[in-house]
Amino acid sequence: MVRTRIAPSPTGEDVHVGTVATALMNYAWAKKNGGQFIIRIEDTDRSRMVAGGEERMLQTLNQLGLTADESPLVGGPYQPYRQSQRLAIYKQHAEALIKKKQAYYCICSPQRLDEMRKKQQAEKRIPKYDRHCFNHQAEVSNQIKNGAQYVIRLLMPDREIVFDDVVRGHIVVHGSNLDDQVLLKSDGFPTYHLAVVVDDHLMQISHVIRGEEWLSSTPKHVVLYEAFGWELPVFAHTSLLRNPDKSKLSKRKNPVWASQYLAQGIFSEALINYLALMGWSHPKGKEIFDLQEYVRVFDPKDIQTSAPVFDPVKLEWLNGMYIRELSIKDLGLRITQYIGDNYPKDIVSQTIPLVRERIKKLEDYLPLCGFFYKPPDKYALDLSPKKAVMEKIYHALSKVTDWKADQIGAVMLQTAQDLQMRNGEFFMLLRVAITGSKISPPLNESMEILGKPTCLKRIKILL
Numbered sequence: 098m099v100r101t102r103i104a105p106s107p108t109g110e111d112v113h114v115g116t117v118a119t120a121l122m123n124y125a126w127a128k129k130n131g132g133q134f135i136i137r138i139e140d141t142d143r144s145r146m147v148a149g150g151e152e153r154m155l156q157t158l159n160q161l162g163l164t165a166d167e168s169p170l171v172g173g174p175y176q177p178y179r180q181s182q183r184l185a186i187y188k189q190h191a192e193a194l195i196k197k198k199q200a201y202y203c204i205c206s207p208q209r210l211d212e213m214r215k216k217q218q219a220e221k222r223i224p225k226y227d228r229h230c231f232n233h234q235a236e237v238s239n240q241i242k243n244g245a246q247y248v249i250r251l252l253m254p255d256r257e258i259v260f261d262d263v264v265r266g267h268i269v270v271h272g273s274n275l276d277d278q279v280l281l282k283s284d285g286f287p288t289y290h291l292a293v294v295v296d297d298h299l300m301q302i303s304h305v306i307r308g309e310e311w312l313s314s315t316p317k318h319v320v321l322y323e324a325f326g327w328e329l330p331v332f333a334h335t336s337l338l339r340n341p342d343k344s345k346l347s348k349r350k351n352p353v354w355a356s357q358y359l360a361q362g363i364f365s366e367a368l369i370n371y372l373a374l375m376g377w378s379h380p381k382g383k384e385i386f387d388l389q390e391y392v393r394v395f396d397p398k399d400i401q402t403s404a405p406v407f408d409p410v411k412l413e414w415l416n417g418m419y420i421r422e423l424s425i426k427d428l429g430l431r432i433t434q435y436i437g438d439n440y441p442k443d444i445v446s447q448t449i450p451l452v453r454e455r456i457k458k459l460e461d462y463l464p465l466c467g468f469f470y471k472p473p474d475k476y477a478l479d480l481s482p483k484k485a486v487m488e489k490i491y492h493a494l495s496k497v498t499d500w501k502a503d504q505i506g507a508v509m510l511q512t513a514q515d516l517q518m519r520n521g522e523f524f525m526l527l528r529v530a531i532t533g534s535k536i537s538p539p540l541n542e543s544m545e546i547l548g549k550p551t552c553l554k555r556i557k558i559l560l
């Protein structure tokens with residue numbers, strides 16, 4: 098049975114686009130194999146939690162269609178799915194390792210550890226716990242009986258640690274290079290390493306597909322699996338998303354929360370499609386495909402090691418393709434959903450043929466089309482010296498009987514000629530007068546939609 102998971106920590110406002118990319122792979126692999134996709138919340142680092150982050154993250158993942166078979170929201174056979182509610186399980190497992198002599202108690206004070214580390218650094222040695230407590234176990238036990246605070250550390254074996262990663266290949270690390278990792282902290286909370294291994298095992302996770310930042314922790318996890326006598330899951334470490342300048346994705350450069358893109362009017366299908374292309378490509382080289390197709394063709398062995406570039410400009414381009422695939426009616430519905438009900442639907446649908454080639458996300462619609470719904474409140478050019486031109490325009494337009502784009506266009510061309518103005522200049526003035534802006538959808542068509550009385554009114558107030 099294939100069981101995959103994501104294990105996000107609610108340390109951000111919402112779900113990170115990188116987490117969505119990882120979630121996609123896990124979701125696809127589970128679904129392709131008729132298995133389950135699980136969301137587990139890793140909330141043991143209480144100091145880094147962001148209030149409301151978990152709720153928003155789960156909601157956004159749902160909105161994107163990455164619904165979990167088991168999660169804190171829907172429960173499941175291995176609940177709870179929030180680590181802060183599983184503390185007793187971790188403690189029990191850490192103690193089981195003590196009994197097996199694979200772990201030991203440590204009561205060293207932070208000061209002692211700090212001095213030790215400084216000394217090791219000064220001697221240019223790898224900073225590592227010196228096993229003082231392991232070498233004085235009887236004394237340590239006594240002190241704990243008398244109430245001393247303790248942590249539980251993993252006894253790192255002095256041997257090679259070996260595992261295979263679907264993406265990174267065969268990995269060999271020597272235990273002597275690794276620290277005796279703290280498993281259980283003095284406040285009773287597990288560290289990530291203990292909790293992730295215990296949960297992945299108890300929740301019967303078969304494949305761990307996660308970001309490469311966890312690759313260096315995996316040897317410790319392998320030691321833990323072996324210490325417990327558990328079978329290893331399949332590991333696949335994906336590459337981290339990068340900014341176009343190859344720097345690490347950070348919220349200082351571009352939005353990183355998936356919901357920020359949805360809020361701009363990027364379609365969730367397009368965001369999913371784009372993120373699926375991060376570190377993976379379609380076997381037929383396709384750029385546009387839906388989640389179902391992705392599920393059909395995804396295989397972790399095709400995950401690439403090169404760093405994928407998350408480029409919001411490319412995402413917008415792709416979203417533009419999705420926009421143009423929609424019928425006028427469907428795009429109208431999406432736009433109305435996005436801008437709200439205050440905008441008459443018949444006008445929305447009339448404007449769509451004029452703008453569907455120009456907008457890349459729904460957020461682009463109102464800046465381009467706001468003038469259809471209310472007169473300009475400011476003008477991109479000072480029209481006050483152009484009253485004579487406006488006068489002529491007003492008279493010419495009032496004579497148009499058949500208010501159609503080509504008629505309006507013909508009459509306006511004639512007016513420009515009568516005024517001996519160049520077309521470019523004339524139409525720029527007209528455009529600003531009608532729309533307020535130097536950039537707009539095709540003007541004659543826009544004026545047709547606005548209707549004669551509205552257009553005349555907009556010119557008249559400039560006279």
Ligand code: GLU
Pocket residue numbers: 103104105106139293306307308311
């Ligand atoms: N809690 C880790 C994170 O926030 C999970 C890493 C893993 O998938 O093992 O990414």
